[in-house]
Amino acid sequence: MGELVQVEIGDGSDGAPSGVATIRLTRPPMNALNTAMQEELRAAAEQVSSDGSVRAVVLFGGEKVFAAGADVKEFAGQDHAYMLRDAHRLTSALDALARIPKPVIAAVTGFALGGGCELALTADFRVSADNAKWGQPEILLGIIPGAGGTQRLPRLIGPAKAKDLIYTGRFVAADEALELGLVDVVVPKDEVYPTALAMAAKFAKGPAHALAAAKAAVDGGLDGDLASGLRLEAHLFASLFATEDRTIGMTSFIENGPGKAVFTGAGE
Template identity: 40%
Template sequence: MTIRLHFVGSVAVVTVDRPGALNALNFQMLEEFSRSIDEIRESHAAGVVVVGAGDRAFCAGADVVELRGRTPEQHRGGADFGQQAFAKLADLPLPSVAVIRGPALGGGLELAMACTYRVAISGAKLGLPEIKLGLIPGYGGTQRLPRIVGTEKALEMITSGRAISADEAHQISLVDDVVPEGDAVEIGIRYLHTVSNGYPASVHLARQAVKAASTLDIQAGLQLEAKLFARAVETSDAREGMQAFVEKRAPEFQGR
């Protein structure tokens, strides 16, 4: 197996495990990744951490050797499958974080961008270098990067193919934090606890509302917000949160 899944408490940890090839993605890995996300969806996980195996790379991109000699139809099918695999991660009803050590290039950055959050360890490099091979990103890079950093910056990164530092990535909001060297899984779990406040059920509802803001006009977005707010109020976690506030104590959320 080149994609490993294990659980640390309520957090699912997905490891891209091909360190001898800088964790480069091949089609077998995409299939294993897709199955892992299906397993997470059926589990009781409250969050997901995605890391690369070893200390050299998060994921150096797609396995270019595997791409040679394929027909246009095969390339289209491969791109569709990669996009679908990463969309499964993006569409999970729970927060996810990619912890990036070393390079996250091409498909590796596309994988990271499918996560809710990205945390870079100092020294990380991020980029979409496909243009240097006469290609363009095919696993969602042309669509997710502009939504994160804006059209002009995304176009510059994609057409130049240059890799940027962790600090520059933080400046343009491609990563949410830059941290010193440490255990990637522990970094990811700590970050999820920080941004998810104990993983109340409302995290999923908040993600739905914010993601819709990029596709809905303001009136439709406000209507969706009101609908999701009403659903949040009816959760057990909301009742616990409000009761804890009245009793001046920390809430004990159950994710329901």
């Protein structure tokens, strides 16, 4: 457990689904993403990635706020030479979350701005409170998003819509974020975390290797041309024939019909 980021792994008790880990930000009042928190997020990503008991992950900033951005006071004291050395570390910290080989859901309350929005973009899905505010306001500080916002946001909502948010720095309400495709589900703020947990719980019961392969195929395919993506897909598709879950899934389908398999997440 870190001081600013905690990993909680559900065991099926107290409403915490078995196999679901919560990466919880704990730097009140706004969960500003300073250097220490970025490194604890990296460590949390490595922990849940390597823990075989974790089958799905929820990113959560708490009931009041997800993350209102980077620590501007910390940034203000850094010069060009320092940032030339440090910019990659910042990007790679959040990239570690994007590379978690398991389904990840961001549960967003309050604000997801700047680095907070970039953090949410590392997830596969985003559940937003109906009163949450989203945005990439770095331009208002005379800079641009530096932890994936200029890359993940246009891949998610398209370049023109992303440029609107990045060029203006404007805040986006939850209903518009849903319309843009920035978020996937909008619920009352008290239902954000339970909704994300319920989504994660469904994935936690799925075939772990196939889910990891699907994520790798989609994310990897977006980074290259179609031919490269198809080769990646074919390789990952074939690799799943070495897993126990493939045997379970196909046997169950033949004997009982679709959707009734109970997966183990094991290889053969």
